[in-house]
Amino acid sequence: MRVLAxxxxxxxxxxxxxxxxxxxxxAREQKLTLRAVPALHALADAWQAQRQHQRALDLRKExxxxxxxxxxxxxxxxxxxxxxxxxxxxxNRLVLDKDMKGTAAAIKKVEQEQAALRxxxxxxxxxxxxxWAKVPDEPKALRHWQRVIRxxxxxxxxxxxxxxxxxxxxxxxxxxxxxLRRARAIRGACDWLRRADIPTFEMGDRxxxxxxxxxVPHVGVRSQHFxxxxxxxxxxxxxxxxxxxxxxxxxxxxxxxxxxxxxVPTRTRTMVFVHSFEVYAAMLDLCADQFDxxxxxxxxxxxxxxxxxxxxxxxxxHKAHLGLDASRDQVVRxxxxxxxxxxxDGLNEGLGHAACGFLFGRTLTFLxxxxxxRTEAVSTKKTLAPDLAVWQQIAEESAWSKSDTxxxxxxxxxxxxxxxxxxxxxxxxxxxxxxWRPELLHELDQSQTPAIKSAPEVEAEFLRRTQADLPKIxxxxxxFWGRSVxxxxxxxxxxxxxxxxxxxxAKVRARSLVDALNAQRxxxxxxxxxxxxxxxxxxxxxxxYDEQLTKAESDRKKKPKExxxxxxxxxxxxxxxxxxxxxxxxxxMATWLCNPAQRDVLLHPGRELFGASVYAGAWVLDVAAxxxxxxxxxxxxxxxxxxxxxxxxxxxxxxxxxxxxVLAAAGKQPTDTVGVPLTLHFARAITPMLLAGVSxxxxxxxxxxxxxxxxxxxxxxxTEVADGCVAFVPLAPLASGAEIEVLWELPTDFLGKNERxxxxxxxxx
Numbered sequence: 001m002r003v004l005a006x007x008x009x010x011x012x013x014x015x016x017x018x019x020x021x022x023x024x025x026x027a028r029e030q031k032l033t034l035r036a037v038p039a040l041h042a043l044a045d046a047w048q049a050q051r052q053h054q055r056a057l058d059l060r061k062e063x064x065x066x067x068x069x070x071x072x073x074x075x076x077x078x079x080x081x082x083x084x085x086x087x088x089x090x091x092n093r094l095v096l097d098k099d100m101k102g103t104a105a106a107i108k109k110v111e112q113e114q115a116a117l118r119x120x121x122x123x124x125x126x127x128x129x130x131x132w133a134k135v136p137d138e139p140k141a142l143r144h145w146q147r148v149i150r151x152x153x154x155x156x157x158x159x160x161x162x163x164x165x166x167x168x169x170x171x172x173x174x175x176x177x178x179x180l181r182r183a184r185a186i187r188g189a190c191d192w193l194r195r196a197d198i199p200t201f202e203m204g205d206r207x208x209x210x211x212x213x214x215x216v217p218h219v220g221v222r223s224q225h226f227x228x229x230x231x232x233x234x235x236x237x238x239x240x241x242x243x244x245x246x247x248x249x250x251x252x253x254x255x256x257x258x259x260x261x262x263x264v265p266t267r268t269r270t271m272v273f274v275h276s277f278e279v280y281a282a283m284l285d286l287c288a289d290q291f292d293x294x295x296x297x298x299x300x301x302x303x304x305x306x307x308x309x310x311x312x313x314x315x316x317x318h319k320a321h322l323g324l325d326a327s328r329d330q331v332v333r334x335x336x337x338x339x340x341x342x343x344x345d346g347l348n349e350g351l352g353h354a355a356c357g358f359l360f361g362r363t364l365t366f367l368x369x370x371x372x373x374r375t376e377a378v379s380t381k382k383t384l385a386p387d388l389a390v391w392q393q394i395a396e397e398s399a400w401s402k403s404d405t406x407x408x409x410x411x412x413x414x415x416x417x418x419x420x421x422x423x424x425x426x427x428x429x430x431x432x433x434x435x436w437r438p439e440l441l442h443e444l445d446q447s448q449t450p451a452i453k454s455a456p457e458v459e460a461e462f463l464r465r466t467q468a469d470l471p472k473i474x475x476x477x478x479x480f481w482g483r484s485v486x487x488x489x490x491x492x493x494x495x496x497x498x499x500x501x502x503x504x505x506a507k508v509r510a511r512s513l514v515d516a517l518n519a520q521r522x523x524x525x526x527x528x529x530x531x532x533x534x535x536x537x538x539x540x541x542x543x544x545y546d547e548q549l550t551k552a553e554s555d556r557k558k559k560p561k562e563x564x565x566x567x568x569x570x571x572x573x574x575x576x577x578x579x580x581x582x583x584x585x586x587x588x589m590a591t592w593l594c595n596p597a598q599r600d601v602l603l604h605p606g607r608e609l610f611g612a613s614v615y616a617g618a619w620v621l622d623v624a625a626x627x628x629x630x631x632x633x634x635x636x637x638x639x640x641x642x643x644x645x646x647x648x649x650x651x652x653x654x655x656x657x658x659x660x661x662v663l664a665a666a667g668k669q670p671t672d673t674v675g676v677p678l679t680l681h682f683a684r685a686i687t688p689m690l691l692a693g694v695s696x697x698x699x700x701x702x703x704x705x706x707x708x709x710x711x712x713x714x715x716x717x718x719t720e721v722a723d724g725c726v727a728f729v730p731l732a733p734l735a736s737g738a739e740i741e742v743l744w745e746l747p748t749d750f751l752g753k754n755e756r757x758x759x760x761x762x763x764x765x
Contacts, residue, residue, distance in 0.1 A: 018135060025131055025140075032124050033067045039117050041073060046110045050102030057097050065400075065483060066147055080401060087401040122151050129161065153486075168532060170490040179435045181532075181625075183491035185608035186435070188530025189253040190358050191494075192518045198223060198242040202234060210272065210310040214282045224525075224642075226335075230273035236324050240273065243328050243359075245522075247335035250355060253527030255340065257606035257683060258439040261633025263527075266341030270313060271334065273320040273327055280319050284308070305330065329356050329364040342445045346410030349418070350426030351441065354434060357388050357427070392481075394421065395428040399482035407477070408455040408462070408470050411448035432477050435491070440466060440473075495532055503614065507533065509585075510612035513619055516589040517602055517610065524640040526605050534611030534622035538572035542579050543615045545570055550617060574598070574656075575721065576624035588619040594650040596659060596677045597712055600722035603638060604683055606630065629684040634757060635724070636681045637744060641760035648734035648764040650676045656720050659710045659729055666708050666731060675707065675730025680744055682724030688713035693747035696728040700738045706731050738764045 040059045047056035056077075063074035070087075079095040080087040129144035141161070148158040154171070158164075164171040167180055203220035208229040211218040220229045221237040226244040228237055248265065255263040274280050281300045287308045288296055299306045304319035316334050320327050333352030342348045356363040398404035398421060405425045413422060433440050447461040459470045480487070496507045511531045518528035548567040555564045573579050578598060580588035592598045601607070604627040611622030639646045652663050653670035655677060660670060668674060680694065691713045698705040712725040734740060741761045751757065 021131075021135055022137065025128060025135070028124075028128060028131075032121075032128070036067050036117075036121060037063055037071060037074075040067075043110065043114050043117065044077070046106075046113070048096075050106050050110065051100040052102055052107065052110075053096035054099045057095070061400075066150075083403075086403050088403050089397040089401065118151050122148055122155075125151070126157065129158075133161075168490070168493070168495070170487070172487060175436070176484070176487050180487065180490055181609055182435045184495065184532050185530035186253065186358055187491075187494070188514070188532075188609070189250060189518070189528040191531075192515055192528045193246040193249060193359065195515075196246075196519070196522065198245045198522075200238050200241045202238075203227075203229075208272070210283060210286065210315070211274075213286055214279055216274070216276075216279050225268055227270045228273070228331075229270065230318075230320065231275050231279070232273050232320055232324075232327070236327070237273075239324065240271070240327060240331050243331045244271070244335050246359065247332040247355060248339055249522055249525075249527055250332075250359060251336050251339040251527075252525070252605070253529070253608070254336075254355075254434055255438050256527060256608065257628045257630045258437070259442060260439070260631040262605050262630060262636055262683060265339035267314070267338045268335070269307075269316050269338055271316045271318065271331060273318045275320050277319065277321070280304075280317065283317060286310070305334075326364050329360065329362075332356050332359055333363075333365065340441075342441065344411040344413075344445050344448055345415040345418075346413045346422070346426045347430065347441060347445050349415065349423065350410070350428075350430035353391075353423075353427035354430040357391075357431070362388060363391070363427070391424050391427060394424040395481045398425060398428075399478040399480075402478065404474070404478070406455050406470075407444070407474050408447075408458040411444060411458055412453070412455065428481060429477060432480055440468065444470075506614040506616065509616070510534075510614045513585045513588065513612040513621055514610050516585040517621075519586075520589060520593060521603060523643055523645075524603060524636075524638055526603055526636075529607060530609045532609060532611050534613045534620065536576075536611070536622055536624060538570065538576045538624060539611070539613050539615075539620055539622050541570045542573055542577045542620050543613060543617070545573075546579065546581070546615070546618045546620075576622070578619075578621040578623060580619040582619065585619060590647065591654055592621075594654045594676065595656040596679050596710065596725055596727035597656050597720040597722035599638065599677075599679055600681055600712070600725040601627075603636075603681065605636065606683055627683070630682065631684065634746075634750065636683065637742065637760055638679045638681065639760075639762040641758070642762065644763040645765045646762050647676055648736060648738070649673050655729065658712065658720050659727060662708050662710045663729060663731075668731070673733055675705070675732060675734045677710075677727040677729045678742055679728075680726045685723035686713060690747050690749055691724070691726060693749075694726045695745040696726070697743045697745075698728060698730065699741045699743075700735065705734070705740070734764045736764055740764060 040063050044056040044059040047053075047059070060074045060077045064071050064078070068074070072082075075082070075087055077095075079089055079093040081090040081093075125144045125147045129141045129148065132138075132141035132144065145158045145161040148155050149162060149164070152158070159171055162173060165174060165177045167177045168184075170177075170180060172180065200221050200223045203222060206220060208218065208220060211229060211231075216231060218229055218231050219234050219237055220227060221234070221241040222228075223241040223245045225248055226241060228241045228244065230237060232240070248268070251265065252263055257263070272283075274283070284291075284296060284300055284306060287310060290309065291299065304321075306317045308315050308317050316330075318327065318330055332355050336355040337348050337352050340351055342351055352365075353363045356365075395404075403421070405422045407425075407429050410422070410426050410429065413426075418426075430441060443466050444458075444462055447458050447465060449461075452458055452461055462468065462470050496511055497504050510533060514529060514531040521528055545567055552564055552566050555562075570577075578592050580591055582588040582591060589602075593602060601623050606628035607623075607625070608628075609625060611625075613620035613622070650673070651670075652660055652668050652672045652674055655663070655674075659677065663672075663674065678696070678698065680696075688711070691711045694709075694711070696707075696709060698707060707728050707730040710727040710729060712720065712722040712727070714721065714723050728742075739761055740763075741759060743759045744757050746757045
């Protein structure tokens with residue numbers, strides 16, 4: 001009874017003490033605000049007196065971002081005006097934001113005063129963070145630690161409390177670092193796509209029936225997945241066809257395996273570009289039965305693009321009168337929008353702007369729809385559309401003022417009623433989600449149905465589909481655009497420095513290794529990856545091993561009679577690190593791709609970023625970062641269907657231990673030459689029982705190709721980890737120029753009713 005009585009007393013006392021402690025801390029926070037706000041204003045005034053306008057503006061922002069959101073003076077100085085309960089940027093207000101020349105002695109004095117205030121604020125925020133942690137109230141504690149890290153970057157206590165992770169000189173939360181890595185992936189993919197010479201072929205004497213029908217001279221260019229026709233010069237048509245492939249590959253990179261299965265484009269369309277307004281109108285007249293009179297007039301006079309069918313072919317028709325840059329913009333947005341399969345105007349528009357921003361650093365065209373009805377979306381070009389620096393500024397201001405359109409409203413908007421702010425929010429939320437969780441774009445798009453007509457209903461449906469809260473995502477979006485300035489700066493950093501940097505040559509060489517990989521991924525219709533500099537412990541151990549091996553081999557040549565031992569290779573080689581002493585990056589990549597397990601790593605569609613070492617002695621590739629596995633769906637095969645230029649042979653010793661063991665049973669020695677392995681990749685772990693049910697038949701013409709099957713299900717003490725991979729290894733090299741047909745048979749568990757895995761064919765180099 002006495003124990004129960006004590007427990008009852010404690011049950012009453014403890015909450016009371018916690019409440020008292022919280023009240024005391026809230027009072028301390030209020031006191032801190034009363035100290036910080038006037039002190040920051042005083043410093044800002046001092047900076048302005050010395051014409052240091054940007055420094056003053058930064059402190060005004062700090063007032064309303066960190067201490068007093070509705071501080072009238074700080075908001076006014078930053079150019080905001082109150083509208084009801086919100087703040088909006090007044091574009092007519094002059095806000096000085098450039099530091100000019102001041103008095104050196106006075107500037108030094110203000111710097112000293114600011115440093116003293118920073119020290120005082122850091123101490124109190126640190127004290128409050130520690131005190132809130134003891135209450136405990138973790139969100140309040142973390143908020144103060146965040147202010148410590150902003151005021152004193154690199155602070156060890158704050159770094160530990162916030163669990164910040166380092167990546168390329170930036171320390172951030174797990175989510176921030178994930179977004180930074182994702183930014184490196186997208187930036188690196190686009191960098192390679194811009195530099196890549198993508199194969200295209202002119203159509204020669206072949207003509208397009210639609211253009212023939214209006215009797216205009218025209219040319220056609222085809223690429224791997226597209227045809228582009230029109231009246232532009234052949235050189236321009238080639239660029240547009242290449243941009244089609246660039247945009248399709250970018251879409252593969254953007255969505256990869258994020259939706260749970262390997263990304264498959266929803267659709268691709270042939271594109272037609274004509275310079276003349278008259279030809280554009282005449283071509284639409286040939287398809288007049290596809291539109292009512294008002295729609296046809298709108299397409300002819302108000303916009304510069306239309307979706308049309310001609311002889312059962314889906315096409316995009318474009319006016320090309322604004323120049324090549326505008327046409328390239330239209331191509332990229334069109335291909336990405338078609339491939340992604342987004343249907344709502346708001347997200348479709350935001351995705352198009354984001355894709356052009358990634359590839360070109362600008363966006364020149366925008367969506368315009370009939371104001372009286374909502375049918376299919378079309379595009380028009382507007383030469384005065386703002387560049388992305390302006391878009392970013394608008395996004396920041398919307399986030400600061402909390403005046404942005406709710407994300408749930410974007411899927412309900414018609415393109416006929418887009419405001420500038422809504423257009424920018426559509427771009428900014430797509431940009432944000434593509435760097436965080438791309439699959440949410442599709443889920444958001446699907447959260448709007450004919451029965452769902454309000455923002456709260458969209459939010460409820462999105463929550464049901466994803467267990468993610470849209471208002472919370474909006475709040476995080478505002479945090480990203482309103483506060484995460486350093487993160488956004490880090491996301492824009494190029495891992496390869498400018499021409500004058502002393503380490504540029506070494507980093508360009510390292511990047512060339514990922515370039516060689518991206519060429520192989522593109523050939524297999526897999527999205528290219530990003531590049532970063534590899535400096536991990538396994539990479540360093542591999543570099544050290546290469547140096548020791550080189551020295552030992554040199555010593556053996558100098559002293560042939562001595563028994564000089566060779567160093568032991570690190571266990572990381574072949575698992576978390578790939579190593580090659582080939583002279584060229586392309587040769588190193590070709591050797592690695594011969595090994596089915598290493599190919600599974602290099603071509604995984606859920607892998608986004610590879611680290612390459614700047615070490616000059618050998619090629620070292622970091623493959624330790626995990627790939628995003630699929631959850632469902634059919635596997636990918638290599639070579640890809642209709643892939644050409646595939647190397648036909650491989651040395652047994654290059655194929656890895658599993659393949660060597662199976663081939664040894666078939667009488668093959670490590671030095672023998674066999675056919676290049678043909679592989680199937682599920683991009684996820686598959687049970688050995690199911691994997692054993694996979695079979696393969698290969699034909700060269702009408703002749704069967706004999707070979708052995710090698711499976712890579714997880715096994716004890718196995719160093720070659722490639723769960724969900726199966727390889728067919730021909731027992732003899734494939735003949736040069738031969739067309740090879742491959743028929744994979746899968747267990748019924750992977751297939752729908754009456755579904756068969758499609759056969760594929762490729763051409764040997």
